Structure formats: C-alpha cells, structure tokens
Amino acid sequence: MNRKIKSCCSLSPRNLLCLLLCLLLLTGCGGGTTDSDGLRIGVALYAQEDTFISSLSQCLERLAQEAESETGEKITLFISDARGNQTSQMDQVDRFLNRGCDVLCVNIVDRTAAAVVADKAQAENVPLIFFNRQPVEEDIQRWSQIYYVGASAQESGALQGRLVLEAWEKDRERLDRNGDGILQYAMLEGEPGHQDALIRTEYSVKALTDAGVEVEKLVNDTANWNRSLGAGRMSQWLEPYGDQIEVLFSNNDDMALGAIDAMRERDWQDWPLIVGIDGTAPALEAMASGQLYATVKNDEKGQAQAIIDLALALYNGEDPSQTVDLTDGQYVWLPYRPVTQDNLSQFLDPD
Ligand code: GAL
Numbered sequence: 019m020n021r022k023i024k025s026c027c028s029l030s031p032r033n034l035l036c037l038l039l040c041l042l043l044l045t046g047c048g049g050g051t052t053d054s055d056g057l058r059i060g061v062a063l064y065a066q067e068d069t070f071i072s073s074l075s076q077c078l079e080r081l082a083q084e085a086e087s088e089t090g091e092k093i094t095l096f097i098s099d100a101r102g103n104q105t106s107q108m109d110q111v112d113r114f115l116n117r118g119c120d121v122l123c124v125n126i127v128d129r130t131a132a133a134v135v136a137d138k139a140q141a142e143n144v145p146l147i148f149f150n151r152q153p154v155e156e157d158i159q160r161w162s163q164i165y166y167v168g169a170s171a172q173e174s175g176a177l178q179g180r181l182v183l184e185a186w187e188k189d190r191e192r193l194d195r196n197g198d199g200i201l202q203y204a205m206l207e208g209e210p211g212h213q214d215a216l217i218r219t220e221y222s223v224k225a226l227t228d229a230g231v232e233v234e235k236l237v238n239d240t241a242n243w244n245r246s247l248g249a250g251r252m253s254q255w256l257e258p259y260g261d262q263i264e265v266l267f268s269n270n271d272d273m274a275l276g277a278i279d280a281m282r283e284r285d286w287q288d289w290p291l292i293v294g295i296d297g298t299a300p301a302l303e304a305m306a307s308g309q310l311y312a313t314v315k316n317d318e319k320g321q322a323q324a325i326i327d328l329a330l331a332l333y334n335g336e337d338p339s340q341t342v343d344l345t346d347g348q349y350v351w352l353p354y355r356p357v358t359q360d361n362l363s364q365f366l367d368p369d
C-alpha cells in the first residue's frame with residue numbers, strides 16, 4: 019500500500035522541510051511511505067492503565083515481533099493512549115491516518131463515536147479493526163473493510179453465573195449463610211454503557227435463575243473496571259450488607275480485587291464467595307491464595323493474535339477468512355474459559 023502525506027501548498031519549501039522533519043521525529047513512522055517500510059499498524063487504546071487492556075497491548079507488541087520474524091515482513095506498531103477521552107482518541111486516529119498507517123486498530127472510548135472513526139478510515143481506504151469495545155452492528159457494516167475482534171459478553175456472564183451455580187449446588191450449606199434458600203448477592207458493575215458491563219450483569223444472574231435458583235440483589239453499583247473504585251464501593255457496602263452478601267459478582271477481576279483490598283484493610287472476617295472475569299495475573303494469584311473463588315479467562319493473547327493475523331492479511335491483500343475464523347464476514351470471536359481451582363495451574367503457567 020502506498021500512502022502519501024498530503025501536500026501543504028501554503029508552506030514555503032523550507033518550512034515544509036522543517037514540518038516533514040518534525041513529523042519524522044514525532045512519529046518514528048518515517049516520512050517516506052514506500053512498501054519497504056513494511057506493515058505499520060496504528061493501535062488506539064481507550065486507556066492503557068486498564069489492567070486487561072495493558073496486558074492485551076503487551077501481547078500485541080510481543081506477537082507483532084514474533085510475526086515479523088516468522089514472515090520476514092517488517093511490522094511496526096504505533097500505540098496511543100486516549101486515557102478515556104474520545105476527543106483525544108479522535109486526534110490520535112487522525113494522526114495515524116495522516117502518517118500513513120496501513121491498518122488502524124481501535125479500542126474505542128465511546129462506542130457512539132465508532133461511525134466517525136469508520137468514515138475517517140474509509141475515506142483514507144485504511145482497513146479498520148475495532149477490538150474489545152464493540153460498536154453496534156450498523157457501524158461495523160458501514161464498510162466491508164471494518165472488523166471486530168473480541169469475545170462474547172453473553173458467554174462471559176453465563177460462564178461466571180455457572181461457576182456460582184456449581185458452588186451453590188455443591189456447597190449450599192456454606193454458601194447460603196442465612197439458610198433461607200435464597201442466594202443474596204452484590205454486583206460490581208463495569209463502565210456504564212459498555213457491552214461487557216450490561217450483558218455480564220444480566221447473564222451471570224440469569225444462569226442461576228434459569229436453573230431455578232432464587233436470588234436477591236442486595237446492592238449494586240458501577241466501579242468502571244477499576245480496582246480502587248471497586249474497593250471504595252465495597253467499603254461502603256461492608257457496614258450495611260457485609261454479613262448478608264453470600265456472593266459478590268464482579269464484572270471484572272480488578273473490581274473484585276478492589277473489594278478484596280477493602281475487606282483486608284478492615285480485617286473483615288465474613289468473606290462472601292467472590293467471582294471475577296478476565297483471568298489477569300493478579301487475579302490468578304488471588305485465586306491461588308484462596309481469596310478469589312473463580313474467574314473467567316478473557317483471552318487477551320488470542321485476541322491480540324487475531325488482530326495481528328487480520329492486519330497482516332489485510333495489508334497483503336489476502337482473503338482474511340483464510341487466516342482468521344470470521345463470523346458474518348466481519349467478526350472474530352475468541353472463546354472465554356472458566357478458571358477454577360481444578361484448572362488454575364494451566365492459566366498460571368500457560369506456555
Ligand atoms: C473488558 C474487560 C475489562 C475492561 C474492559 C475495557 O472486556 O473485562 O476488564 O478491560 O474490557 O473495555
């Protein structure tokens with residue numbers, strides 16, 4: 019692909035040279051955009067401080083290097099961090115496109131902004147891969163060169179619910195602390211409006227009610243996927259509900275770890291059963307030490323591999339369905355896996 023930096027006619031040749039030099043320094047991308055530059059991928063992250071996203075981003079870097087040595091194709095990643103700000107992310111997307119990146123990968127801050135990003139990419143004829151934060155279907159369908167790589171929110175919620183259901187069936191006496199036959203729970207929710215927060219909240223509980231378990235929600239609140247916000251919520255809940263919560267569902271591991279922090283800080287004795295989602299390294303450690311009951315593995319490595327494979331295929335003008343498993347022509351879905359004490363060692367030591 020041969021993409022050109024747009025000419026700035028109003029600048030003198032000297033200023034233009036200056037500008038080009040600055041761009042070169044800023045981007046490391048190189049002003050010249052010949053094929054020998056190899057594949058240049060712009061990766062726009064919604065927030066690099068998010069534990070799962072930072073781990074996915076590290077996988078992208080590692081797998082890009084591996085793919086480079088396997089294929090002999092030079093691959094350069096440019097990674098930007100929007101810190102949760104959609105306006106900043108738009109600027110970062112514009113910069114990637116101006117610099118002539120060959121493929122754009124976007125972890126969109128605000129999914130309602132996806133159409134604008136899609137139109138920008140299409141205008142420059144740059145294939146676009148959304149990941150982890152799923153735009154609505156109409157936005158994916160705006161152009162045939164748009165893809166989504168992620169995992170099914172419904173599957174993660176249902177698996178989390180099933181882990182609790184198994185515990186309830188196996189060890190009801192211990193779990194049903196007040197012996198009323200009803201499962202009293204609290205729910206730590208991720209970002210409002212995020213597909214994973216909405217759907218995990220619904221489907222985790224649904225797995226129990228579908229199986230005929232009566233449940234009672236004591237309290238719920240959002241904690242934006244964040245460990246310290248999770249700790250804050252739990253410390254507010256401990257006084258009024260602490261001894262009644264039988265299960266704490268958390269839409270992700272970081273918020274569950276926050277709740278654990280809050281209980282440890284207060285030296286709280288009556289711990290509920292706690293379940294998370296993601297299978298991050300600190301969560302697996304918390305399982306190994308018996309603080310977190312279980313989690314559901316969100317396969318960051320599989321998602322990163324799919325993104326790199328897809329980007330390479332698109333760059334080389336190959337049919338992507340030969341490399342990745344496409345659903346409806348534009349979606350790559352990676353499976354979730356439940357993590358319990360029985361299979362924990364496979365996740366602690368994956369390779
Ligand atoms: C979810 C993940 C969360 C958070 C979020 C960001 O899939 O479980 O921990 O990383 O994505 O979009």
Ligand code: CA
Pocket residue numbers: 193194195196197198199200201202264
């Ligand atoms: Ca009960």
